[in-house]
Amino acid sequence: MDAVERIVNRIKSEEGRIGIISHFDPDGDAIGSVLGMYNFLKKFKSNVEVILKDEVPYLFKFLPGSGEIMREPDGFYDLMLLLDASDITRTGFDKIEYGNLVRIDHHKTGTSYSDFDYLSEKAPSATVLVLDILKRYDEFAITREVAEPLYAGLLTDTGGFKYGRDFKISFEAALYLAGKGIDCQDIAQKIFLRKKLNVFKLLSLALETLTVVEDKIAYIILRKEFFALTGTDSSDSQSFVTYPLSVDDVAVGIKFTEADNNFWKVSLRGKNVIDLAEIAEEFGGGGHKNAAGLRITGDEKTVVNTVVSRILKEFQ
Ligand SMILES: [Mn+2]
Numbered sequence: 001m002d003a004v005e006r007i008v009n010r011i012k013s014e015e016g017r018i019g020i021i022s023h024f025d026p027d028g029d030a031i032g033s034v035l036g037m038y039n040f041l042k043k044f045k046s047n048v049e050v051i052l053k054d055e056v057p058y059l060f061k062f063l064p065g066s067g068e069i070m071r072e073p074d075g076f077y078d079l080m081l082l083l084d085a086s087d088i089t090r091t092g093f094d095k096i097e098y099g100n101l102v103r104i105d106h107h108k109t110g111t112s113y114s115d116f117d118y119l120s121e122k123a124p125s126a127t128v129l130v131l132d133i134l135k136r137y138d139e140f141a142i143t144r145e146v147a148e149p150l151y152a153g154l155l156t157d158t159g160g161f162k163y164g165r166d167f168k169i170s171f172e173a174a175l176y177l178a179g180k181g182i183d184c185q186d187i188a189q190k191i192f193l194r195k196k197l198n199v200f201k202l203l204s205l206a207l208e209t210l211t212v213v214e215d216k217i218a219y220i221i222l223r224k225e226f227f228a229l230t231g232t233d234s235s236d237s238q239s240f241v242t243y244p245l246s247v248d249d250v251a252v253g254i255k256f257t258e259a260d261n262n263f264w265k266v267s268l269r270g271k272n273v274i275d276l277a278e279i280a281e282e283f284g285g286g287g288h289k290n291a292a293g294l295r296i297t298g299d300e301k302t303v304v305n306t307v308v309s310r311i312l313k314e315f316q
Helices: 003-013 028-041 126-141 144-157 167-178 184-192 197-207 224-230 242-246 276-282 300-313
Strands: 018-021 048-051 076-083 097-105 211-213 217-222 252-260 263-270 291-297
Touching: 003 076, 003 097, 003 126, 018 028, 028 048, 028 076, 028 126, 028 144, 097 126, 126 144, 126 167, 144 167, 144 184, 197 217, 197 224, 197 242, 217 242, 217 300, 224 252, 242 252, 242 263, 252 300, 263 276, 263 300, 276 291, 276 300, 291 300
Parallel strands: 018 048, 018 076, 076 097, 217 252
Antiparallel strands: 211 217, 252 263, 263 291
16 A cells, blocks of 8 residues: 555545644645645545634635635644645644644655655645545546645646746646646636735835845845835735846845844745755755745844855855
8 A cells, every 4th residue: 555545545534523734824835735635525524624824815815715714723633634834833833632643745854743644855736745645535526626726736836837856747737637627827817917016015125135145145135114114914925035036147045034023034945056955954944955944033134144154155
């Protein structure tokens, strides 16, 4: 029995409460994974819940089921499915009660929880791993409202099919999902072409901070005041790290976001030159080779200097 079959049997045999959960600050893949799984399992189980700590960003609210997401766990879950998250602490909840925890994820780093875990860092998105499981469970139940969130996760984690380790996996999954009645153009338009004007005002402030270091690293800084000035929040800047990464010759793009006074969220994106997951891990973060994140405390200058000089070391 392979991992996919083990996990399918585990879910099928569960007669109690099933929880589906992912990381805080959810991105397209986190939301796509939990909603794809949820919309599918609802067809077979009466006791399934989906839980995310933070609100679904505006751009993903069109995904079917997004209005049914709970904002905190409610009691004991016999089976908890942790999707697109390297560790249960990434859910952002202090206390979650469960009998069995199963992790389905494509992050390079993280914790293994059970014999039913399905982990593959080759997968371009966690939604592709969810798709593997649902195909084996019952292909005929992969309807449009299941396929749409799964496609959204694949589309966003690959940056619109720009990033990935094995594009064959991405395109095969995309082709399969496109055959399930979804409108790929409409989904792409809704996710990439619906920015509010104040998001551009935020971007304009962020781009004023764009700095290139030794033609290898470029970064932008999102100060707390920028969000207040433009009436935005950090979820509006999820894709901004693409701008420093887009600078010619630069190998690493960084986005520093001030979450609270002296508390920073740092996003790292790469062009397949150095392993950013390893660097993020040194700071207690994690991720993938070309897309990783970490959190760090300090004043702006110190934080920027610490992260930039650590990455620069990789080029010496
Ligand atoms: Mn992901």
